[in-house]
Amino acid sequence: MSGFFSPRAWNKIWIYRGTFLLGLGNTLKTAVFALLIALILGILFGLMATSNKKILKSISRVYVEVIQNTPVLLQMCFLYYALAFSGHSPGIIVTGCLALGIYTGAYMAEVIRAGIESVPKGQFEAAQSQGFGYAGQMFYIVIPQSIKVILPPMTNVIVNMIKNTSCLYIVGGADLLSLTYSFVTGENTGGSYAPAYIVCGVIFFIICFPLSSFASMWETSLKKREQKVFQNSTAKEA
Amino acid sequence: MSMIRLENVNKNFGDLHVLKDVNLEVEEGEKLVIIGPSGSGKSTTVRCMNFLETPSSGHVYIDGVELTSKNKTRVVRNSTSMVFQQFNLYPHMTVLRNLTLAPMKLHHKSKKEAEELAYHYLEIVGLKDKANVYPTTLSGGQQQRIAIARALCSQSKIILFDEPTSALDPETIQEVLDVMIKLAKENITMVVVTHEMGFARQVADRVIFMEDGQIIESGTPEHFFTNPESERVKQFLGKIIR
Secondary structure, three states, rough: OOOOOOHHHHHHHHHHHHHHHHHHHHHHHHHHHHHHHHHHHHHHHHHOOOOOOOOHHHHHHHHHHHHHHOHHHHHHHHHEEEEEEEOOOOHHHHHHHHHHHHHHHHHHHHHHHHHHHOOOOHHHHHHHHHHOOOOHHHHHHHHHHHHHHHHHHHHHHHHHHHHHHHHHHHOOOOOOHHHHHHHHHHOOOOOOHHHHHHHHHHHHHHHHHHHOOOOOOOHHHHHHHHHHHHHHHHHHHO | OOOEEEEEEEEOOOEEEEEEEEEEOOOOOOOEEEOOOOOOHHHHHHHHHOOOOOOOEEEEOOOEEEOOOOOOHHHHHHHEEEEOOOOOOHHHHOOOHHHHHHHHHHHOOOOOHHHHHHHHHHOOOOOHHHOOOHHHHHOHHHHHHHHHHHHHHOOOOOEEEEOOOOOOOOOHHHHHHHHHHHHOOOOOOOEEEOOHHHHHHHHHHHHEEEEEEEEEEEOOOOHHHHHHOHHHHHHHHHHHOO
């Protein structure tokens, strides 16, 4: 009855399609808010990592290493129960956004650090020698040059984050994977294991695949445009 | 009052004592050339003048104001410009934008004023036709002339040159030196770290020789190239002038 080709199983999924849509909605909601948190943390800690103040560098390092070297599931449980025991119960979605945001922020910070470090030191010095302050240096000279280095890996981080919303399962989330799991194990709805997981996977793929393709297309077009500008100005010169 | 004054400036990089109690004054409009073997602290000395290196101890005064970590951005913006060995033009901007960025964003000039200024200095360095190309399409000598024009666009009283011709191939060195010689006729204070002795002889009001983080000898170019006191300077010049 749980067979891959069983029309009954597929039919059941069609009847309960609302469950999947609800899960998708929750996953996207979590992803968007977690992304905002991750971006803020990533920019903050990424900038700290490239500062010449040792203390800021160390703080950023500790954050990145602690987060990258412990499982996201653990972080999620920790945050959920720590918040619960301290008397605040912000709810699963909020916890999920926070935990995922903090986790993804560490990867964002590394991507941003690498992007900024890809800009030659002479560029910073030229900007300083003209009298640009930190913000001016970053805004006019460093960020425009590092954005090409930052964007493609950043999109990968985002794709990973969307997939990681499934970790909300551990604290009883209502994300796409958690709802799929409750669906296949549910008393009234259970049984359609293979089809349900396929549907779940297809939904994830439909969100993530365009995103990663878009990133690589964007990268290629940026490179092409740069080449074109280069050729144009060479042509003008000739 | 002197334009630049270094007072007992020391600089350490870890265990390395790069500058040892350097005292130096540069008058307004003076053309000072700093020579010496590599690793002698020449570059560090000029880089202390705009706080690209912060001295480990001692004081730096620019136009009578002590340069500190707090006021450096403002003082540097208003008084000094720098020309680097590696040009350091902004590769993501056209030549024109390279030249107008600081005047527009830092010196509150309108786009029109900034562009007029840019074209004026591009004319001086002989590259008016390159305004709309990207720097990476230009030769080293052209890039350095653009970098000089960029420095001029800030209209600072002081321009610091950190080995401006050392990264150039021999054929393009002269075009850059010619621009610098032209500049030397203006009332701009110039501090130039260089190995170009012909240039030193032609434009310097004063030459100083550095070795091991100290100023060993200081004098007019004539004094230097005809009758230097220290043996070390004689030896150095003997090797470099052929």
